[in-house]
Amino acid sequence: MSSSLQIRQLSKSFRGLKAVSSVSFEVPEHHIVGLIGPNGAGKTTIFNMVAGVYAPDAGEIVFDDKSIQGLHPHQVCTAGIGRTFQIVKPFAGLSVLDNVMVGALLRAKSSAEARKRSQDILAKLNLDSKASEPASSLTLPDRKRLEVARALATRPRLLLLDEVMAGLLPTECDQMVQVFRDINRAEGLTILLIEHVMRAVMALARGIVVLHHGEVVSRGTPEQVVRDPAVLECYLGEETEV
Amino acid sequence: MRARVSLAVLLALLAALPAFAGSYALSVATLILYFAYTGQAWNVMMGFAGQLSLGHSLYVGVGGYAAGALFFHYGIGPWAGLWVALLLCVALGVVIGFLAFRFGISGVYFALLTIAFAEFTRIGFDHLDWLGGPGGMFLRVAQRDIWDLANFRGPPLMYYYAMLFLTAGAFALCYFLLRSRAGYYWQAIREDEEAAQALGINTFRWKMLAVAISSAMTAVSGVFFAFYYNNLFPEQIFHISRSIEIILGPVIGGVGTLFGPILGAAVLTLLSDGITEALAALGWEIPGIKQVFYGLVLLAVVMFLPNGIWPTIAKKLRL
Amino acid sequence: MTWDLVVNVVIAGVLTGLVYGLMALGLSVIFGVVRVVNFAHGEMMTVAMYAATVLFAAFKLDPFLAVLPVAAAFFVFGYVMQAGLINPFITRPEHSQFMLMVAVAIIMVNALLMIFGPAAHNVQVDYQLESFELGKILLDKARLYAAAAAVLAAAALFAFFKFSLTGKAIRACADSYLGARVVGLNVKRLYALTFGLGAACVAVAGCAMVLLVDVTPPLGPYYTLLAFVIVIVGGLGSMTGALLGGVLIGVSEALAGLFIAPSAKSMFSFGLLILVLLLRPQGLLGRKQ
Numbered sequence: 001m002s003s004s005l006q007i008r009q010l011s012k013s014f015r016g017l018k019a020v021s022s023v024s025f026e027v028p029e030h031h032i033v034g035l036i037g038p039n040g041a042g043k044t045t046i047f048n049m050v051a052g053v054y055a056p057d058a059g060e061i062v063f064d065d066k067s068i069q070g071l072h073p074h075q076v077c078t079a080g081i082g083r084t085f086q087i088v089k090p091f092a093g094l095s096v097l098d099n100v101m102v103g104a105l106l107r108a109k110s111s112a113e114a115r116k117r118s119q120d121i122l123a124k125l126n127l128d129s130k131a132s133e134p135a136s137s138l139t140l141p142d143r144k145r146l147e148v149a150r151a152l153a154t155r156p157r158l159l160l161l162d163e164v165m166a167g168l169l170p171t172e173c174d175q176m177v178q179v180f181r182d183i184n185r186a187e188g189l190t191i192l193l194i195e196h197v198m199r200a201v202m203a204l205a206r207g208i209v210v211l212h213h214g215e216v217v218s219r220g221t222p223e224q225v226v227r228d229p230a231v232l233e234c235y236l237g238e239e240t241e242v
Numbered sequence: 243m244r245a246r247v248s249l250a251v252l253l254a255l256l257a258a259l260p261a262f263a264g265s266y267a268l269s270v271a272t273l274i275l276y277f278a279y280t281g282q283a284w285n286v287m288m289g290f291a292g293q294l295s296l297g298h299s300l301y302v303g304v305g306g307y308a309a310g311a312l313f314f315h316y317g318i319g320p321w322a323g324l325w326v327a328l329l330l331c332v333a334l335g336v337v338i339g340f341l342a343f344r345f346g347i348s349g350v351y352f353a354l355l356t357i358a359f360a361e362f363t364r365i366g367f368d369h370l371d372w373l374g375g376p377g378g379m380f381l382r383v384a385q386r387d388i389w390d391l392a393n394f395r396g397p398p399l400m401y402y403y404a405m406l407f408l409t410a411g412a413f414a415l416c417y418f419l420l421r422s423r424a425g426y427y428w429q430a431i432r433e434d435e436e437a438a439q440a441l442g443i444n445t446f447r448w449k450m451l452a453v454a455i456s457s458a459m460t461a462v463s464g465v466f467f468a469f470y471y472n473n474l475f476p477e478q479i480f481h482i483s484r485s486i487e488i489i490l491g492p493v494i495g496g497v498g499t500l501f502g503p504i505l506g507a508a509v510l511t512l513l514s515d516g517i518t519e520a521l522a523a524l525g526w527e528i529p530g531i532k533q534v535f536y537g538l539v540l541l542a543v544v545m546f547l548p549n550g551i552w553p554t555i556a557k558k559l560r561l
Numbered sequence: 562m563t564w565d566l567v568v569n570v571v572i573a574g575v576l577t578g579l580v581y582g583l584m585a586l587g588l589s590v591i592f593g594v595v596r597v598v599n600f601a602h603g604e605m606m607t608v609a610m611y612a613a614t615v616l617f618a619a620f621k622l623d624p625f626l627a628v629l630p631v632a633a634a635f636f637v638f639g640y641v642m643q644a645g646l647i648n649p650f651i652t653r654p655e656h657s658q659f660m661l662m663v664a665v666a667i668i669m670v671n672a673l674l675m676i677f678g679p680a681a682h683n684v685q686v687d688y689q690l691e692s693f694e695l696g697k698i699l700l701d702k703a704r705l706y707a708a709a710a711a712v713l714a715a716a717a718l719f720a721f722f723k724f725s726l727t728g729k730a731i732r733a734c735a736d737s738y739l740g741a742r743v744v745g746l747n748v749k750r751l752y753a754l755t756f757g758l759g760a761a762c763v764a765v766a767g768c769a770m771v772l773l774v775d776v777t778p779p780l781g782p783y784y785t786l787l788a789f790v791i792v793i794v795g796g797l798g799s800m801t802g803a804l805l806g807g808v809l810i811g812v813s814e815a816l817a818g819l820f821i822a823p824s825a826k827s828m829f830s831f832g833l834l835i836l837v838l839l840l841r842p843q844g845l846l847g848r849k850q
Contacts, residue, residue: 288656294655294656294659341835341839345838345839345840347838347839349655350598350655350659351793351838353659354789354793354834354838355834355835355838357786358786358790358831358832358834358835358838359831359835361786361827361828361831362828362831362832362835365824365825365827365828365831366828368824369822369824369825482782482786483782486663486667493660497656528675529674529675529678529679530670530671530672530673530674530675530778531671531675533667533670533671533674534667534668534671534672534675536667537664537665537666537667537668537671538664538668540660540663540664540667541661541664541665541668544657544660544661544664545646545661548653548657
């Protein structure tokens with residue numbers, strides 16, 4: 001089982017506050033791994049380091065056997081990693097289709113090819129009926145889908161999802177889960193997701209890494225992690241949706 | 243389809259204009275086209291790449307002086323001078339862009355940076371005697387009757403068609419740019435730079451491209467200016483009022499649209515000329531009244547039609 | 562070039578710089594709190610200068626006395642402008658807001674040109690020709706009084722922001738628009754108040770400045786740029802920075818005028834702006850954003 005993403009001893013401090021402390025874990029190829037933990041645990045910081053937004057203070061990030069720490073965000077994407085943002089960032093003035101086309105143009109050899117690919121992805125995410133609408137007119141669940149569609153258009157081998165289920169109704173959440181399951185199965189897309197919505201994590205993740213105060217406190221299969229006393233302790237007093 | 247037909251009709255009308263327009267109308271039309279072209283050049287930086295430049299007079303001035311000085315001192319014609327102008331302006335634009343983007347300067351700070359460069363250059367040129375200093379540089383005009391394309395001299399008709407050609411060319415260029423990868427990427431950068439980066443776009447490179455194209459196009463304006471008006475003063479050509487004049491067309495017509503700069507330039511020039519004429523007829527020839535009018539139009543557009551006049555009109559005409 | 566000359570030039574620069582500083586203080590308050598890029602700031606200053614000349618011509622009113630009605634008028638004008646014109650623009654994109662003030666600036670400067678013409682206007686008061694002598698040092702009375710007025714006005718503004726409840730409320734708005742609204746502050750009214758205060762600063766600075774220079778319409782854009790240079794060099798969000806920046810620019814202008822050429826003095830200011838934007842955008846005393 002080869003690894004898609006390897007995080008080794010990753011550390012990051014902000015003005016003296018250690019946000020991420022010597023974190024190591026792996027995301028095996030074609031797997032879906034969940035990264036969970038209370039707010040402020042350092043999950044998005046790790047994402048941002050993988051995505052190239054921050055450079056780590058220490059540690060290594062290896063993707064497909066290549067070191068990628070310190071790369072710029074656009075280089076990380078070209079290397080094969082797509083990401084969504086916790087607070088969605090649609091290109092509000094562009095149409096839904098054009099939003100996805102921006103992503104598709106990375107790998108497509110022509111505008112026509114990009115357009116075809118974009119339309120296919122929109123269909124997969126049930127947004128094809130809204131293709132010519134301005135992105136600003138979409139509801140939140142649709143914006144989340146657009147965010148995912150756009151990232152998928154860059155043909156990533158690893159997709160980083162940052163709290164994609166937040167704010168979605170249970171039915172919408174289930175729909176999204178199905179989309180990811182399908183893509184993972186059909187195209188072998190590796191997924192690393194940050195989630196608070198346990199419903200989604202339990203349904204999707206094959207492996208879970210639990211973060212608290214910037215450190216890994218537990219890892220394993222969902223069944224193992226849910227029973228781990230260390231995990232229950234760090235969530236005690238926090239609200240989780242199951 | 244309607245849009246293409248309308249465009250073709252407009253082009254035909256403009257091409258035929260000299261046949262039924264007097265010399266004054268022709269000069270006004272040339273001016274409109276000048277502002278339409280220069281506004282379109284500015285639009286590439288602002289409308290496409292989202293970078294607000296309030297110092298675009300820098301490129302007009304440098305372009306004009308470069309070609310003008312070569313002609314003045316060495317008799318080198320404008321076609322060769324054009325290349326020097328392009329080179330210098332693109333280099334300047336690249337330097338400013340590089341400094342701004344590498345150091346993360348954007349928004350109002352970027353605008354102030356562009357103003358500072360233009361002002362710095364204005365005062366600097368005032369002290370360069372080789373370029374005529376504050377007294378200005380005057381290019382000798384041989385005659386105005388014969389078409390001398392090599393030296394870009396001739397009747398007003400020649401200048402009109404030159405400007406028409408440039409404006410149409412700029413329009414075509416921007417049209418193809420917008421539909422290309424560049425267009426998509428620029429709009430993405432303009433909307434949300436961080437999201438654009440996450441999609442593999444090297445935003446630095448694409449912003450620099452916009453700056454380079456914009457400054458190159460504006461250099462051509464400068465060369466035209468030099469050989470049309472035949473006098474260059476630092477106080478005049480680099481002044482912040484020139485920079486503001488350049489942006490008025492696109493802002494009023496519609497930033498980021500293809501036709502906005504052209505419409506804006508037309509509306510502004512025609513109305514302001516009309517008002518000046520009307521006031522002169524009433525005996526009111528007050529300096530400053532034209533600019534107050536500009537200010538009021540700009541105010542009205544910014545307040546009530548923030549996207550400019552063109553999007554509203556386009557919708558009404560269903561183009 | 563004697564040492565005394567240089568010292569006197571520097572002192573004159575400091576005093577003029579304090580008046581610049583007050584003008585910039587007004588911008589710092591407006592830009593720092595309301596986040597409006599007041600591109601008409603210098604034009605407002607010029608209007609204040611013209612107002613002082615008009616009051617002097619009509620009533621022989623000393624500019625320092627004219628401060629009262631002019632500042633009051635400017636306060637009202639600033640309040641109304643923010644409340645009526647600018648407030649709706651808070652949520653609009655940045656360049657839209659910018660264009661609004663550019664339009665206002667164009668209208669102001671050219672209205673002045675229409676009303677007063679391009680020739681210079683000034684006031685002529687006796688003490689403009691007198692100076693205090695401290696040994697070899699000559700302190701122009703007018704310049705000293707102008708600087709004193711600037712410092713007084715700045716001190717009053719400092720005190721207002723530090724000690725009064727409204728002042729603290731305004732500082733809260735500057736820190737967080739949403740937070741201020743959440744605790745029930747009427748942010749729009751406070752913004753209008755702030756703009757009014759900023760405008761009043763400009764009024765005082767203008768009345769003081771008219772004793773030092775003749776006023777022409779092109780001073781408007783020049784002072785706008787100068788105000789931005791000072792605010793950026795001194796540091797956005799720092800009131801002391803605005804005054805310090807003003808003094809710095811005043812002195813460097815004076816020295817550049819002495820050692821290079823009078824016409825080159827603003828070149829230095831723009832060069833400084835470029836350097837500061839690139840190397841230390843938060844300015845000398847500003848907070849890093």
